[in-house]
Amino acid sequence: MMTKDRYYDLLGSKFNSSEEIVSEIINLKAILNLPKGTEHFVSDIHGEYNAFQHILRNGSGNIKEKIKELFHHILTPQEQQELATLIYYPEKRLKITNGLRNDEWYRHKIDQLIQLVRFSSSKYTRSKLRKSFPKRYAYIIEELLFQTSNQTDKKNYYTQIIETVIQLNQADTLIIDLCYTIQRLVVDHLHVVGDIYDRGPEPDKIIERLMTHHSMDIQWGNHDIIWMGAASGSPICMMNTIRISARYNNLSIIEDTYGINLRPLLTYAEKYYHDNPAFRPKIEPDHTESKEELLETTKIHQAAAILQFKLEEQLVKRRPEFNMEHRLLLSKIEHDTSTITIKGHTYPLHDTCFETVSKEDPSKLSLEEEEVIQRLLQNFIQSEKLKRHVNFLFKKGNMYLVYNENLLIHGCVPLNEDGSFQSIVFEGKEYSGKKLMDYFEVCLKQSYKNPEMHDDYKTDIIWYLWSGENSSLFGKKEMTTFERYFIKDKKTHTEEKNAYYHLREEEATIQNILKEFGLNSPDSHLINGHTPVKEVKGENPIKANGKMIVIDGGFSKPYQKTTGLAGYTLLYNSYGMQLVAHKPFSSVDKVITDHEDILSMKRVVDRPLERKCVFNTTIGKTLLEEINELYELLEYNAH
Numbered sequence: 022m023m024t025k026d027r028y029y030d031l032l033g034s035k036f037n038s039s040e041e042i043v044s045e046i047i048n049l050k051a052i053l054n055l056p057k058g059t060e061h062f063v064s065d066i067h068g069e070y071n072a073f074q075h076i077l078r079n080g081s082g083n084i085k086e087k088i089k090e091l092f093h094h095i096l097t098p099q100e101q102q103e104l105a106t107l108i109y110y111p112e113k114r115l116k117i118t119n120g121l122r123n124d125e126w127y128r129h130k131i132d133q134l135i136q137l138v139r140f141s142s143s144k145y146t147r148s149k150l151r152k153s154f155p156k157r158y159a160y161i162i163e164e165l166l167f168q169t170s171n172q173t174d175k176k177n178y179y180t181q182i183i184e185t186v187i188q189l190n191q192a193d194t195l196i197i198d199l200c201y202t203i204q205r206l207v208v209d210h211l212h213v214v215g216d217i218y219d220r221g222p223e224p225d226k227i228i229e230r231l232m233t234h235h236s237m238d239i240q241w242g243n244h245d246i247i248w249m250g251a252a253s254g255s256p257i258c259m260m261n262t263i264r265i266s267a268r269y270n271n272l273s274i275i276e277d278t279y280g281i282n283l284r285p286l287l288t289y290a291e292k293y294y295h296d297n298p299a300f301r302p303k304i305e306p307d308h309t310e311s312k313e314e315l316l317e318t319t320k321i322h323q324a325a326a327i328l329q330f331k332l333e334e335q336l337v338k339r340r341p342e343f344n345m346e347h348r349l350l351l352s353k354i355e356h357d358t359s360t361i362t363i364k365g366h367t368y369p370l371h372d373t374c375f376e377t378v379s380k381e382d383p384s385k386l387s388l389e390e391e392e393v394i395q396r397l398l399q400n401f402i403q404s405e406k407l408k409r410h411v412n413f414l415f416k417k418g419n420m421y422l423v424y425n426e427n428l429l430i431h432g433c434v435p436l437n438e439d440g441s442f443q444s445i446v447f448e449g450k451e452y453s454g455k456k457l458m459d460y461f462e463v464c465l466k467q468s469y470k471n472p473e474m475h476d477d478y479k480t481d482i483i484w485y486l487w488s489g490e491n492s493s494l495f496g497k498k499e500m501t502t503f504e505r506y507f508i509k510d511k512k513t514h515t516e517e518k519n520a521y522y523h524l525r526e527e528e529a530t531i532q533n534i535l536k537e538f539g540l541n542s543p544d545s546h547l548i549n550g551h552t553p554v555k556e557v558k559g560e561n562p563i564k565a566n567g568k569m570i571v572i573d574g575g576f577s578k579p580y581q582k583t584t585g586l587a588g589y590t591l592l593y594n595s596y597g598m599q600l601v602a603h604k605p606f607s608s609v610d611k612v613i614t615d616h617e618d619i620l621s622m623k624r625v626v627d628r629p630l631e632r633k634c635v636f637n638t639t640i641g642k643t644l645l646e647e648i649n650e651l652y653e654l655l656e657y658n659a660h
């Protein structure tokens with residue numbers, strides 16, 4: 022333990038004089054009284070990088086709103102949209118409008134953008150603002166920002182700066198910098214409420230983009246943890262990532278993006294599998310793969326699924342505490358009649374591919390299969406890029422987050438029908454509610470530290486998190502992957518949701534959960550992703566008298582049919598929370614050429630009586646502690 026004296030000496034060494042300490046106290050106190058910064062919540066991005074980056078660029082409609090507030094009396098809606106498009110994609114827009122621009126256009130645009138920077142920066146201190154400026158024009162932007170073109174004495178100075186920039190052919194780059202500054206200023210902090218991976222084609226690009234973000238956090242989703250599990254040495258999580266990537270025709274994420282060699286798996290799959298309609302990949306109309314390539318994917322898809330089922334049987338048997346015996350489906354197959362009996366009903370099996378499944382010992386892996394799995398796993402563990410991405414997920418992510426009096430969880434808090442927390446025994450200890458989620462997090466972290474261990478308890482827990490009944494990330498009784506492939510009767514495909522999903526409609530449930538996580542403020546909310554909100558069927562994303570908000574971003578194209586909208590994101594500024602509904606995103610080109618935007622409709626979730634300041638936030642609490650310490654330091658120095 023550090024002594025108090027030593028601590029103050031260390032802290033004091035950051036300041037040269039008492040005056041410096043005093044001015045830091047004044048600075049921090051001033052920050053506490055600024056309005057709280059805008060938080061942006063997104064979830065279930067599912068590899069749809071293009072739609073995601075667009076939402077970041079337009080701040081879920083926030084940029085357009087600022088433009089409207091500032092310029093509604095001088096710009097038509099069309100002109101406002103054009104300005105918005107310029108701010109979203111400055112380089113691309115400037116390229117397109119090349120030739121149409123003259124000095125007058127530049128003067129005008131730079132002035133409008135400066136006004137917007139000023140307007141969007143009112144909540145920031147000068148020092149924070151300075152940090153948000155791109156380096157190359159920081160000085161010029163600052164000069165322009167703190168002068169106004171209206172005061173006559175400053176007018177010449179202001180105009181002169183802009184004229185010089187134009188004369189020196191620097192206007193384009195200045196405009197680009199101003200646009201990105203505005204993008205950055207309208208959202209202070211980003212929360213990603215899980216499911217960056219799977220289904221869509223570019224999860225890696227999403228992670229890379231998030232790595233450059235100025236301030237963000239992640240709550241892991243079930244589709245993120247299977248990739249984290251694969252990098253932690255879990256063969257079953259790895260097989261599942263391969264199976265899903267094959268299903269959505271995205272194997273190039275594994276091969277090209279993460280540099281993992283799938284050849285051994287393909288060679289093996291070619292030997293035992295053929296074309297099979299149930300395993301043909303889902304394809305987009307504009308896909309570029311040849312018939313042969315799609316057939317290869319179909320074979321890999323089957324190999325990955327059967328290997329996953331075999332590994333699952335092994336895991337279920339070695340972990341009786343997981344209560345997953347009902348998932349021992351390979352053991353239930355009647356090979357002679359090609360049927361299976363589940364919960365007392367016998368169903369015919371279709372599109373089967375059980376050539377490698379032994380009747381006597383269905384979970385048994387052949388030597389060849391063991392080898393393929395080992396080689397793949399080594400590749401997953403050693404992929405530098407995957408390691409970088411998973412490191413980032415661990416660094417920025419958690420099972421849940423308490424932030425500014427809100428609780429953020431991707432899936433759920435598993436509940437019993439009576440609303441009590443569902444409990445389960447792991448390693449001889451009973452867990453429920455918050456403790457259960459803390460336990461899951463410890464397991465994930467430990468497993469990642471030991472990627473050379475493939476079937477230890479902590480690594481197996483990651484699979485439990487993917488598909489176990491008490492998993493806060495899954496939230497359903499069982500995952501019917503096997504049934505979906507091989508049984509036609511849709512009844513068997515249903516995945517019964519945890520009681521949480523109907524109980525969360527009630528305010529008392531949410532209050533109880535918030536309390537479990539130490540939240541008692543009347544302004545607290547619970548924010549979930551994970552389940553698409555079926556607005557077409559009348560589902561409301563705002564539940565429990567406004568305490569519960571479901572924001573599945575609906576980015577995942579294959580799921581948009583069921584929701585009717587693309588989905589939701591959430592904004593939380595000093596005036597309260599607003600839910601934003603988005604239409605599906607078409608393409609960047611459409612935005613740039615036709616000014617098509619994801620039409621956003623806003624709905625107010627709530628509006629607290631008082632405008633929230635930094636003082637009321639999580640960061641505010643830390644600042645307050647810092648201020649108190651600085652006061653103590655002043656006193657310590659005075660003695």
Ligand SMILES: O=P(O)(O)OC[C@H]1O[C@](O)(COP(=O)(O)O)[C@@H](O)[C@@H]1O
Nearest residue numbers: 216243244497500501502516551552
């Ligand atoms: O639609 P797909 O890709 O077949 O996946 C279905 C599976 O995905 C899950 O819905 C989990 O994914 P989500 O987290 O996106 O809901 C499972 O419950 C279900 O079995």
Ligand SMILES: [Mn+2]
Nearest residue numbers: 216242243551
């Ligand atoms: Mn999910």
